[in-house]
Amino acid sequence: MGIETKERVGRELESGAQVISGQLGKTIQRLRKAYNLSLSELAEQSGVAKSIISQIERNETNPTLATIWRLSQALDISIERVLSSGEEEAFIEKTSRADTPILVSEDGKLRLAIIGWIKTVEWLQWYEVQAEPGGELDSEGHQRGSIESLSVSAGEFEVEVGDVIQRAKAGETLRYRCDRRHIVRCVGDQPGSALMVCILKAAVME
Structure with missing residues (x-):
């Protein structure tokens, strides 16, 4: 494909995609x-395998961000352009409490409601945290470079990463590297609640 043709197509995609x-x-x-x-x-x-591309084009699979990035590179268009929309259709999706998956810590005192969107689970996850006093979530490291954010809405939490420990009360947020062992604890004598968001390394395309 000639340079002029590629630039023309790029302009068309830029204006019409x-x-x-x-x-x-x-x-x-x-x-x-x-x-x-x-x-x-x-x-x-x-x-990217031909079969996977075929499935993507037929909307039969939800590709990872890494797959979309590889396709965008081959098509000479930015991943932002592939994922964005100038005229998104409005939609509202509702999930009931009964349909929300729940994870429970080993001590049974901390519960994570998975309220994140399944389509973003490869690179972005978020949870509603409910904990009894003393509840603890001990997690192994995620992908290298991943970051977790814990926004406390009630009670008090403590996060331990390596030799570093920090506490946060209602209205405060802790952000920390979660690509190594990290522990979230509900401290004090009151139940705690928080919003936890995990941004995995796949979200940062180098």
């Missing part, structure tokens, strides 16, 4: 066809 929830596959397919690439050619250039 729209990616909305549930239409990622159609967007990838449109970009691929704009460059006159077959599934096999895009697979070769991106390093």
Whole structure:
């Protein structure tokens, strides 16, 4: 493909590409066809299996951010453009308390309600934390470079990472590296609640 053609296509994609929830596959397919690439050619250039690309284009799978990044590189378009939309369709999705998965710490005193979106679990996770006094969550490290944020809404929590320990009360937030063993404790004599958000390394594309 000549430079002028690639620049022209890039301008067309820049002005016309729209990616909305549930239409990622159609967007990838449109970009691929704009460059006159077959599934096999895009697979070769991106390093993503042909079968996976086919499933993505048919919206039969939710690709990881790393996969989308590889495809965006092969299609010469930024990942922000692939994932963003100028005219997103409105939608509201509701999940009941009964349908919300719950994780319980080994001591049974701390519960994590998984309120994050399943489509972002590879790179972004968030939880509602409810803990009894003394409740403790002892976690192994996540992907290298990952960061966790704990925003306390009631009670008091303590986070231990390596030799560092810090406490936070209601209205305060602790942010810490979670790519190593880390412990979250509910301290004091009152129950605690908090919002925990984990940003995995896959969200930061180098």
